[in-house]
Amino acid sequence: MFRGLVVNEWLKLIHKRRFVLTTAIFLAFSLYSIGNAYYWNYVKHPPKAPAVIEQELRSAITNTNKKLATVKPGSEEWLSNTEYLTDQKLNLEEQGAIKNGQWQVVAKKRIAVLEKRISEKEAAEKEVGWEYEELAKNKYYLAHNITPEWMYPGKVGGVEGVYSVFGSGALLLALMIVLMVADIVSGEMSDGTVKLLLTRPPGRWKILTAKYVTAVTSTIALVMVGALITLALNGLVFGIHDYNQPEAVGKKYIAKAVQNELGITEIRPFADGSGVKAIPRWQFGLAILGLLLIPLITVATLTFAASVIFNTPLVGMGLMTAALMGGVIFEARMGSSTLLLANFVTYLRLYAYLVTGSPVEGDPISPVNLAGAIAILVAYCLVSLAAAYAVFKRRDILV
Amino acid sequence: MQPVLELKQISKKIKKRDIVIDINLKVFPGEVMGFLGPNGAGKTTTIRMITGLIRPTSGDIYISGHHVHQHRAQAMAQLGTIVENPELYKFLTGRQNLQQFARMAGHVGPGRIAEISEMVGLTGRIDDKVRTYSLGMRQRLGLAQALLHRPRLLVLDEPTNGMDPQSMRELREMIRKLAREEGIGVFISSHQLAEVQQVADRVAIIDKGLILRVESLEQLANEGRQQLVVTVNKPQQAATLCSQLVYCHGVKVEEDRIIMELEPERTPELVRELVRAEIDVYELTRRKFILEDKFIDVTGGDIHV
Ligand SMILES: Nc1ncnc2c1ncn2[C@@H]1O[C@H](COP(=O)(O)OP(=O)(O)OP(=O)(O)O)[C@@H](O)[C@H]1O
Ligand SMILES: [Mg+2]
Numbered sequence: 145m146f147r148g149l150v151v152n153e154w155l156k157l158i159h160k161r162r163f164v165l166t167t168a169i170f171l172a173f174s175l176y177s178i179g180n181a182y183y184w185n186y187v188k189h190p191p192k193a194p195a196v197i198e199q200e201l202r203s204a205i206t207n208t209n210k211k212l213a214t215v216k217p218g219s220e221e222w223l224s225n226t227e228y229l230t231d232q233k234l235n236l237e238e239q240g241a242i243k244n245g246q247w248q249v250v251a252k253k254r255i256a257v258l259e260k261r262i263s264e265k266e267a268a269e270k271e272v273g274w275e276y277e278e279l280a281k282n283k284y285y286l287a288h289n290i291t292p293e294w295m296y297p298g299k300v301g302g303v304e305g306v307y308s309v310f311g312s313g314a315l316l317l318a319l320m321i322v323l324m325v326a327d328i329v330s331g332e333m334s335d336g337t338v339k340l341l342l343t344r345p346p347g348r349w350k351i352l353t354a355k356y357v358t359a360v361t362s363t364i365a366l367v368m369v370g371a372l373i374t375l376a377l378n379g380l381v382f383g384i385h386d387y388n389q390p391e392a393v394g395k396k397y398i399a400k401a402v403q404n405e406l407g408i409t410e411i412r413p414f415a416d417g418s419g420v421k422a423i424p425r426w427q428f429g430l431a432i433l434g435l436l437l438i439p440l441i442t443v444a445t446l447t448f449a450a451s452v453i454f455n456t457p458l459v460g461m462g463l464m465t466a467a468l469m470g471g472v473i474f475e476a477r478m479g480s481s482t483l484l485l486a487n488f489v490t491y492l493r494l495y496a497y498l499v500t501g502s503p504v505e506g507d508p509i510s511p512v513n514l515a516g517a518i519a520i521l522v523a524y525c526l527v528s529l530a531a532a533y534a535v536f537k538r539r540d541i542l543v
Numbered sequence: 544m545q546p547v548l549e550l551k552q553i554s555k556k557i558k559k560r561d562i563v564i565d566i567n568l569k570v571f572p573g574e575v576m577g578f579l580g581p582n583g584a585g586k587t588t589t590i591r592m593i594t595g596l597i598r599p600t601s602g603d604i605y606i607s608g609h610h611v612h613q614h615r616a617q618a619m620a621q622l623g624t625i626v627e628n629p630e631l632y633k634f635l636t637g638r639q640n641l642q643q644f645a646r647m648a649g650h651v652g653p654g655r656i657a658e659i660s661e662m663v664g665l666t667g668r669i670d671d672k673v674r675t676y677s678l679g680m681r682q683r684l685g686l687a688q689a690l691l692h693r694p695r696l697l698v699l700d701e702p703t704n705g706m707d708p709q710s711m712r713e714l715r716e717m718i719r720k721l722a723r724e725e726g727i728g729v730f731i732s733s734h735q736l737a738e739v740q741q742v743a744d745r746v747a748i749i750d751k752g753l754i755l756r757v758e759s760l761e762q763l764a765n766e767g768r769q770q771l772v773v774t775v776n777k778p779q780q781a782a783t784l785c786s787q788l789v790y791c792h793g794v795k796v797e798e799d800r801i802i803m804e805l806e807p808e809r810t811p812e813l814v815r816e817l818v819r820a821e822i823d824v825y826e827l828t829r830r831k832f833i834l835e836d837k838f839i840d841v842t843g844g845d846i847h848v
Contacts, residue, residue, distance in 0.1 A: 149646070156635070159634045161634075337631065339594075340643075343594045343622060344619055344644070345647065347615055538598070542597065
């Protein structure tokens, strides 16, 4: 019986063309994103000939050597230029490996360089972040015998394209979910069809639960269908050969008191790469989708509650759109604050915890960790659901 | 016999206003009860309470003995209804609408949808979107969804709204048949009095939230005297005259006619009085007291209940 109620709700969603509409809008965005990636990688920055790249690297090395001769050994500038020189030399060796296939040699050298650099920097209490990430990736190439991406110059990864679409499209997806869910209850109120629903044997809470289940499953379905189609399109255009390339996760930022140029102590974000590890790109993509689903389900839940509490779809839709857009604008202007951290919209970027440890762009130090962020979203869901059920259970249907 | 519908001391206040006051009603299996009242009388409000859409402020409602709120599922399983307008899912076809309700009833057999669409005369259009239906066709589909799960009680709120005379007749026949042959109790609201008169066994008359009377149709039709309708040149003057005559009752003026109740043998006497007062009489007719007048009498306020 309950399954029948969910089937009913899904059929309504489909026949109202809500699901098709939202999927199509997301798809348009996805296509735009693919076009953009194509333009960026093949038109604006077309792959360079290997000879050109080698020539550029050689001149960079020559220039850096000249510069090093002029600066004081051991100074900050000398150190950074030495680092740059080492990296350019390794890059030049990569070009050789592309021809002879010996990427393992380069990877091993990189690992040695990075490990040395990390221990030196840590001894000097300097920031170490991306070095850990590079280290983890290079170790991953060797451990799993994965040919690094740089061995295929000019080849863009299609799998990477999928989750970059979802990362930048989180707000759009949230708006699509609002569009899909906003009239799930209030639409029946304003159309009067709620009378047909509530004069049947299943009680009100069952009807409402079937609708909530539909709101959540359709959210999941939208993300899944969107991901699959985006993957298929990216795969067609770029290929999915990069599915097993490593991605580094687990970098965090900590607050650290440092002296600035004027000798004043200030708190700065300091990268902490000690927890970094590499996971294959397909896993990374799934993790992003999973972390995206949590705030999106929260959006669906809040929209659902608004749809129960307000009898006109436009009110719920307006409120949710305003909350989402307002939240995003607020974040851009205000940076991190208690108010921002209490706002569910901030956690649309929950996936950012994977790579920076904070959902707030521009402020990588978050007093709320991932578990805390999820707890905040769950609290939003529980409170709004409690309100929705309480209102619906006893409401007089006077439409 | 257990009533299919029983209202016990039902009252409803909306925003501190009394909309329905202390209603007691019983509808028995096989009986058609008309629920008559002018606009805003509280018919739809009462029906909303019967169908569980709103809660009475006080009192209890039972459908086939099941309390509408305490044993909701059992009560609703026995109920088929159209409340106010036949609002159906416009973006679904007629058949898809019925399938929705079949899933909610749980025990609707596979042939039932075809059978019911045939019964309400929608077979040809059942696979069209409801968006394309006329109002009358929506009423038919509304009736189909109400009857789909073979309820014991049918509650219809002004079901003939938007129907043509032919459809109205068909509906009346269907309701009578359902009541006679299947023993369904029917509660049908209307302010179209003639329509109720042709289908109901009993009539409950409601005004300003109060049930004024519940009467069988014969009782209503037989009580009181016959009416005399006199067409004259000076109706106001004639009416004043007649009001003074002891044997004339309930004198009213309607355009150039005066209408009153009096015994047939007194008619020549009345005519003599009119002629003596130099009032010209053009036409004299008798008519039987029909429900419409009774209804106006009952709810008209100034005239005795
Ligand atoms: N939602 C509401 N809020 C306040 N008052 C209401 C509401 N719904 C109905 N009423 C009032 O209740 C009274 C009865 O209304 P109801 O709809 O039951 O009348 P009705 O007999 O069905 O009339 P009609 O013949 O016009 O359909 C009216 O005075 C109406 O104004
Ligand atoms: Mg009404």
